Amino acid sequence: MNSSQPQIEVKSVSKSYGGVVANKDISIRVPHGRITGLIGPNGSGKTTLFNSIVGYHPIDSGSITFEGQEISTLRVPDIARLGMLRTFQQTRIYKKMNCVQNMIISVSHRDEGFSGIFKQAKDRETEQQAEELLNFVGLYQKRNLISGDLSFGQQKLLEFAMALMNKPKVLLLDEPTAGINPTLINGLIDRLKRANEEFGITLFVIEHNMRVIMNLAEEISCLSHGELLATGSPDELQNDQRVIDAYLGAH
Amino acid sequence: MTSARKLDLKVYAGLILFGIITPILFPNYTSQVAVMWLMVLMAVTWDMTGGQMGYNSLGNVIFFGLGMYASAVVQISMFADVAKYTASFGAMYVEFTEVQYFTGLSLGIVVGGIVATLFALLIGPFMLGLRGPYFAIGTLGLAVAVAELIAGWGYVGAGSGISMPVYPGVAGESTFVWYILLGVTALLAHLFVRWLYSTQFGLAMNAIRDDEDKAEAMGIRTTRYKVLTWAASAFFLGMGGAIFGNMSGFIEPLEVAFPTATFGIFMVAMALLGGKGTLWGPVLGAILFHIVKEATWTYLLGWQWVALGAIIIINIVYFQQGILGWAQDKWPAAFGLTVDRGPEDQPTGDTRPEAAE
Numbered sequence: 001m002n003s004s005q006p007q008i009e010v011k012s013v014s015k016s017y018g019g020v021v022a023n024k025d026i027s028i029r030v031p032h033g034r035i036t037g038l039i040g041p042n043g044s045g046k047t048t049l050f051n052s053i054v055g056y057h058p059i060d061s062g063s064i065t066f067e068g069q070e071i072s073t074l075r076v077p078d079i080a081r082l083g084m085l086r087t088f089q090q091t092r093i094y095k096k097m098n099c100v101q102n103m104i105i106s107v108s109h110r111d112e113g114f115s116g117i118f119k120q121a122k123d124r125e126t127e128q129q130a131e132e133l134l135n136f137v138g139l140y141q142k143r144n145l146i147s148g149d150l151s152f153g154q155q156k157l158l159e160f161a162m163a164l165m166n167k168p169k170v171l172l173l174d175e176p177t178a179g180i181n182p183t184l185i186n187g188l189i190d191r192l193k194r195a196n197e198e199f200g201i202t203l204f205v206i207e208h209n210m211r212v213i214m215n216l217a218e219e220i221s222c223l224s225h226g227e228l229l230a231t232g233s234p235d236e237l238q239n240d241q242r243v244i245d246a247y248l249g250a251h
Numbered sequence: 252m253t254s255a256r257k258l259d260l261k262v263y264a265g266l267i268l269f270g271i272i273t274p275i276l277f278p279n280y281t282s283q284v285a286v287m288w289l290m291v292l293m294a295v296t297w298d299m300t301g302g303q304m305g306y307n308s309l310g311n312v313i314f315f316g317l318g319m320y321a322s323a324v325v326q327i328s329m330f331a332d333v334a335k336y337t338a339s340f341g342a343m344y345v346e347f348t349e350v351q352y353f354t355g356l357s358l359g360i361v362v363g364g365i366v367a368t369l370f371a372l373l374i375g376p377f378m379l380g381l382r383g384p385y386f387a388i389g390t391l392g393l394a395v396a397v398a399e400l401i402a403g404w405g406y407v408g409a410g411s412g413i414s415m416p417v418y419p420g421v422a423g424e425s426t427f428v429w430y431i432l433l434g435v436t437a438l439l440a441h442l443f444v445r446w447l448y449s450t451q452f453g454l455a456m457n458a459i460r461d462d463e464d465k466a467e468a469m470g471i472r473t474t475r476y477k478v479l480t481w482a483a484s485a486f487f488l489g490m491g492g493a494i495f496g497n498m499s500g501f502i503e504p505l506e507v508a509f510p511t512a513t514f515g516i517f518m519v520a521m522a523l524l525g526g527k528g529t530l531w532g533p534v535l536g537a538i539l540f541h542i543v544k545e546a547t548w549t550y551l552l553g554w555q556w557v558a559l560g561a562i563i564i565i566n567i568v569y570f571q572q573g574i575l576g577w578a579q580d581k582w583p584a585a586f587g588l589t590v591d592r593g594p595e596d597q598p599t600g601d602t603r604p605e606a607a608e
């Protein structure tokens with residue numbers, strides 16, 4: 001693969017909900033193996049852009065490619081099987097199943113054969129992987145609990161671990177620290193960085209918390225009112241007057 | 252896991268023992284208990300989609316009725332002209348030899364299962380695109396439509412139905428044959444789901460139940476799982492319909508083959524009563540429901556429907572998780588579930604990501 005080609009390329013994407021223009025002519029490039037950030041005030045269109053990328057809804061115009069392949073007409077599960085996953089701002093897990101089961105069913109379905117789906121769920125190797133990753137996010141002690149009984153923050157960590165279990169190439173995280181106790185955020189940032197470095201997963205992260213994203217991402221794009229305001233390094237964005245205004249104006 | 256497994260084996264052994272002893276000790280009850288096995292089969296197959304996958308069908312009688320009609324056509328067509336046979340409304344008496352009869356019956360049961368399965372594979376991709384109440388009402392509508400179509404189809408006797416081939420053996424013996432066939436089919440269905448629920452497939456069904464959009468976002472081929480699950484339940488229910496048609500001796504579309512208001516509702520009620528989404532709940536629910544149904548029929552004639560309605564209402568209003576669902580909440584350990592009672596448990600606080608290292 002051409003190394004100068006970004007892993008995800010969003011080109012002039014627009015999306016409206018009825019009269020509301022949620023994304024207007026957005027272009028963003030997410031390079032291989034890095035951590036890229038997406039910021040912007042509430043309602044600026046960040047989640048909408050994620051939804052467009054993962055095929056949750058059709059876009060009005062523009063193009064989205066993943067590793068060179070046009071994906072703007074593919075549907076959610078197809079895109080997921082290409083190796084691009086997302087987590088949800090409103091955390092979503094399988095609430096009546098325990099943590100290990102949540103993990104086991106999150107294995108990659110990319111090359112799953114017909115006989116593979118009838119494999120015993122309690123396969124030792126898969127279970128071990130599940131336990132290691134639960135340990136990685138600090139949920140090992142809770143592995144046999146029904147996931148719906150976990151606290152909100154723990155559910156978020158479980159959702160993150162489930163995504164890792166899938167061994168994606170790219171992970172889109174929608175506000176991974178929202179609702180997490182501020183004293184625990186550093187631990188989470190550390191895990192996100194390790195997922196990127198140790199597992200080689202490209203991260204594209206929506207973050208409302210400026211401090212978090214400045215710590216995490218190498219390149220950040222900022223949306224405001226559905227439009228792309230600026231793209232640059234954390235330092236550049238922090239000092240960009242348009243970004244400062246957008247954030248101040250929004251509050 | 253192993254203790255749950257031992258318990259399962261004990262329950263199977265107990266039920267099989269009960270199944271063998273009952274017709275010997277209480278031969279007069281053989282046909283009632285045969286119907287009880289059918290009820291178990293219905294509740295267990297309904298729960299595959301309803302309980303484990305969250306797709307509450309009100310139309311699974313379609314598979315029951317199609318299996319019944321497919322079997323009838325196969326059994327008759329092997330030795331007679333179906334159109335002539337049905338047109339004579341039972342007046343045309345075909346003498347089947349024992350070999351002919353049992354060949355036709357065996358083949359009919361298998362074909363009944365296969366036809367029901369094929370129908371599920373055909374309509375599944377469309378119907379299972381509907382969610383929640385839309386799926387429930389859609390399947391109910393489909394069942395009514397299929398019954399109407401059969402009722403208007405002369406080849407299979409239309410609304411007047413079909414007199415099934417007469418059992419060739421000694422009078423009274425046939426009841427035991429239906430008893431065994433229904434009991435074995437119910438047992439096979441249950442062994443099948445017990446295995447299925449232990450696989451990756453079973454987890455996928457539960458994932459679809461808990462959050463289908465999340466399952467899709469994780470790349471799970473949800474349509475494939477949904478359709479295959481429904482088709483598998485159709486297979487067993489189709490065979491059950493084929494056997495029950497022969498047991499009834501006479502089949503017609505509205506009351507016997509596609510009884511949406513009785514069997515169609517019973518299968519849902521039984522699974523809910525015993526605890527939907529559990530391995531043994533539908534079995535327990537079916538047995539209890541059937542006992543109440545038969546007892547009220549015998550001792551409270553006229554009040555049977557009131558009693559059954561009351562059970563359903565109490566179940567749905569006060570007791571939604573059903574008997575085993577309730578027991579599971581009360582004694583989770585007995586069901587292999589773990590509850591957080593550890594010292595580091597913080598009911599409302601957040602996790603400590605550092606804790607595990």
Ligand SMILES: Nc1ncnc2c1ncn2[C@@H]1O[C@H](COP(=O)(O)OP(=O)(O)O)[C@@H](O)[C@H]1O
Nearest residue numbers: 017020022040041042043044045046047048049
């Ligand atoms: N499903 C939807 N239907 C209608 N409007 C929507 C929908 N989703 C988002 N919007 C609107 O689109 C805009 C962008 O929302 P969103 O992408 O969720 O913003 P962000 O994630 O940046 O907070 C908002 O004005 C929001 O109200």
Ligand SMILES: [Mg+2]
Nearest residue numbers: 046047048089
């Ligand atoms: Mg958002």
